[in-house]
Amino acid sequence: xxxxxKNTASSDQIHAVVExxxxxxxxxxxxxxxxxxxIGIIGNDGGVDAGxxxxxxxxxxxxPVTHPYKQVSREWKADDTVVRLENGTVFxxxxxxxxxGPCAVESEAQIIGIAHDLKAxxxxxxxxxxxxxxxxxxxxxxxxxEGLVLLAKARQExxxxxxxxxxxxxxxxxxxxYADIVQIGARNMQNYALLRRAxxxxxxxxxxxxxxxxxxxxxxxAEYVLAEGNPNVILCERGVRxxxxxxxxxxxxxxxxxxxxxxxxxxxxxxxxxxGLRAKVIPMGRAAVAAGADGLIIEVHPDPxxxxxxxxxxxxxxxxxxxxxxxKVIARAIGRDxxxxxxxxxxx
Ligand code: PEP
Ligand code: MN
Numbered sequence: 001x002x003x004x005x006k007n008t009a010s011s012d013q014i015h016a017v018v019e020x021x022x023x024x025x026x027x028x029x030x031x032x033x034x035x036x037x038x039i040g041i042i043g044n045d046g047g048v049d050a051g052x053x054x055x056x057x058x059x060x061x062x063x064p065v066t067h068p069y070k071q072v073s074r075e076w077k078a079d080d081t082v083v084r085l086e087n088g089t090v091f092x093x094x095x096x097x098x099x100x101g102p103c104a105v106e107s108e109a110q111i112i113g114i115a116h117d118l119k120a121x122x123x124x125x126x127x128x129x130x131x132x133x134x135x136x137x138x139x140x141x142x143x144x145x146e147g148l149v150l151l152a153k154a155r156q157e158x159x160x161x162x163x164x165x166x167x168x169x170x171x172x173x174x175x176x177x178y179a180d181i182v183q184i185g186a187r188n189m190q191n192y193a194l195l196r197r198a199x200x201x202x203x204x205x206x207x208x209x210x211x212x213x214x215x216x217x218x219x220x221x222a223e224y225v226l227a228e229g230n231p232n233v234i235l236c237e238r239g240v241r242x243x244x245x246x247x248x249x250x251x252x253x254x255x256x257x258x259x260x261x262x263x264x265x266x267x268x269x270x271x272x273x274x275x276g277l278r279a280k281v282i283p284m285g286r287a288a289v290a291a292g293a294d295g296l297i298i299e300v301h302p303d304p305x306x307x308x309x310x311x312x313x314x315x316x317x318x319x320x321x322x323x324x325x326x327x328k329v330i331a332r333a334i335g336r337d338x339x340x341x342x343x344x345x346x347x348x
Pocket of ligand 1: 184187238273
């Protein structure tokens with residue numbers, strides 16, 4: 001942390017600030033400049049409470065220079081974290097990994113059928129909510145454990161890995177028994193008991209950005225998982241709330257390069273929840289790959305008009321094929337590839 005003094009600050013005032021910093025248990029290093037003096041605080045392992053210094057006479061501003069998160073930061077670990085699934089899918093490597101599937105698991109025929117289609121089109125991870133967080137208590141909340149069993153069956157038949165959401169700590173343990181990745185949704189990004197328990201399952205965690213979370217809060221949420229000894233977190237930008245009503249959320253694509261600068265964790269994008277509109281999913285999916293996303297998560301339904309949740313933003317299977325064809329070209333233009341379909345992974 002750096003304390004910037006006013007240009008009118010007296011040497012007594014500078015001295016007083018130095019004494020308070022020492023009293024807080026840190027070292028203070030005054031850096032005299034042409035216009036003003038700045039005082040560096042050193043010896044702090046993490047954040048310093050700026051409150052005691054901020055109000056002192058002669059202080060202009062206090063600038064934090066270290067982040068409140070540690071293990072998720074690039075300073076902690078310079079190399080990209082690579083999250084590997086048992087079926088060969090990799091998040092955070094040179095390839096872009098594709099997760100696709102319906103918003104919710106609705107029936108055996110629906111999930112098994114779409115899983116085969118998605119595999120044929122190049123997805124390597126199947127999504128589908130068994131426990132759905134819905135804005136209304138009267139909406140469809142998922143098939144529960146039966147949905148997990150169906151996802152496991154789809155994995156067995158297709159070789160696709162499976163990601164599904166856990167809504168509470170006990171749910172995280174249950175989801176971890178069936179899924180390859182435990183998803184923590186936007187509404188639960190700051191559910192710290194859930195983050196800790198998901199971390200302790202040892203399974204990779206897909207952490208979605210809260211709908212009004214800053215990037216710092218997002219990274220601090222990931223820190224909870226890493227603090228439990230689980231380094232395998234995949235971040236997901238899924239749009240944030242804004243004043244405009246044309247799309248469901250505003251997909252914050254700038255968050256992708258920003259997070260990549262601050263953190264070593266892989267980050268993927270969810271243009272389905274990010275836009276809420278089927279016609280906007282393909283362009284924003286393309287843009288996310290161009291922005292450097294390590295993957296996409298896309299809602300695809302065999303018959304979106306009959307979907308029990310999020311039909312309006314779910315792609316028809318043929319639209320998913322179109323997206324796959326287009327992002328292949330974009331990935332190559334930036335020196336990446338879309339992750340190989342599973343048969344090729346197994347053969348290679
Ligand atoms: C989802 O992926 O099904 C979901 C509910 O997304 P979010 O948590 O981003 O709203
Ligand atoms: Mn959904």
